[in-house]
Amino acid sequence: MRQHSPTAARRGAPGKIAGYVVMVLIAALVLVPVAFIVLTSLKERPDIYTQPITWLPESFTAGNYAAVNETVPFNRYVLNSVIITGVLTVVQVSLGTVMAFALVFLDFPGRKLLFLVVIASLMVPNQITVISNYALVSELGWRNTFQGIIIPLAGVAFGTYLMRNHFMSLPHEIVEAARMDGAGPMKLLFRILLPMSWPTVVAFTLITIVTEWNQYLWPFLMADTSAVAPLPVGLTLLQNNEGATNWGPVMAGTVLTMLPILVIFLVLQRQMIKGLTAGAVKG
Structure with missing residues (x-):
C-alpha cells in the first residue's frame, strides 16, 4: 500500500x-x-439613505414587510408565480423525461437529427425569439393570460439533454433484462428507469423551479395587470409605485420572493448534487 x-x-x-x-x-x-x-x-427609511451607508440600523423594524402588501397586491403575485411555476415545472419535467427516453431507448427515423435540433436550440438565446413569440401570442389574443405566459416558456431543451445523458449512464443490462421480461416502453420508463433516476429528476425539477420562478422579461411583456403578473414583475411595480423608490418595501419584497426558493433548495440540495454528478461518476 x-x-x-x-x-x-x-x-x-x-x-x-x-x-x-x-x-x-x-x-x-x-x-x-x-x-x-x-x-x-429591516431598516427605517432614514437609515436606508444615510451617508455613508451603514449595515446595521439604529433600530430594526418589520414595517417594510407590512408595507409590501399595502402597496401592491403581493399575495396575488405570489399566487400567479405559484401557478406559472407549477404548470411549467410539471410540463417541462414530463416532456423532458419522455423526450429523453425516446431519444435513448426508442429507435425511430430522424432520432439523431432530432437530438441535433435539441442541441441547436440550447445555443439560441431566448431573447432572439421574443419578437416572433410576442407577435404570435398577440395575434392569438393571449396577452394578459396564463397561457400566453406559459406556452412560449414550455421548451425543454436543457431538461431533455440532462435526462438523456443520465439515461445513457444507466446500466444497459438492466434495460435489456426488463425488455426480455416483456416490459413495454411505458413500463420500462415508469417501473424501471424512473426509480433509478430520482436524484436527476429532482435536480431537473429544482433547476426548472428556480428558473421559472425568476422569469421576468417574457411575463413583463405579457402581463399588464396584477391578474396574471408574477412576483418579479410585481416587484418592479412596487419599486415604481410612488414615482420615487422606497427601498425598504422593495427589499422586503425581494426577501419574500427569495424565501420559497431558498427553502426548496435547502430541502432538495443533496438530491440535486447527486443527480447532477450521477453521470460523471459512472465508471
Missing part, C-alpha cells in the same frame, strides 16, 4: 489553503449582497 510522506503532505497544504480561500471569496460574493438586502428590509 502506497503511503504519502510528510513532505508531500506539506507540499499539498498551500494548494488546499488556496482552495479554501477561493471558496470563502465565492461564498462572500454570494452571501454579502443577500445579507445587505435582508438588513435593508
Whole structure:
C-alpha cells in the first residue's frame, strides 16, 4: 500500500489553503449582497439613505414587510408565480423525461437529427425569439393570460439533454433484462428507469423551479395587470409605485420572493448534487 510522506503532505497544504480561500471569496460574493438586502428590509427609511451607508440600523423594524402588501397586491403575485411555476415545472419535467427516453431507448427515423435540433436550440438565446413569440401570442389574443405566459416558456431543451445523458449512464443490462421480461416502453420508463433516476429528476425539477420562478422579461411583456403578473414583475411595480423608490418595501419584497426558493433548495440540495454528478461518476 502506497503511503504519502510528510513532505508531500506539506507540499499539498498551500494548494488546499488556496482552495479554501477561493471558496470563502465565492461564498462572500454570494452571501454579502443577500445579507445587505435582508438588513435593508429591516431598516427605517432614514437609515436606508444615510451617508455613508451603514449595515446595521439604529433600530430594526418589520414595517417594510407590512408595507409590501399595502402597496401592491403581493399575495396575488405570489399566487400567479405559484401557478406559472407549477404548470411549467410539471410540463417541462414530463416532456423532458419522455423526450429523453425516446431519444435513448426508442429507435425511430430522424432520432439523431432530432437530438441535433435539441442541441441547436440550447445555443439560441431566448431573447432572439421574443419578437416572433410576442407577435404570435398577440395575434392569438393571449396577452394578459396564463397561457400566453406559459406556452412560449414550455421548451425543454436543457431538461431533455440532462435526462438523456443520465439515461445513457444507466446500466444497459438492466434495460435489456426488463425488455426480455416483456416490459413495454411505458413500463420500462415508469417501473424501471424512473426509480433509478430520482436524484436527476429532482435536480431537473429544482433547476426548472428556480428558473421559472425568476422569469421576468417574457411575463413583463405579457402581463399588464396584477391578474396574471408574477412576483418579479410585481416587484418592479412596487419599486415604481410612488414615482420615487422606497427601498425598504422593495427589499422586503425581494426577501419574500427569495424565501420559497431558498427553502426548496435547502430541502432538495443533496438530491440535486447527486443527480447532477450521477453521470460523471459512472465508471
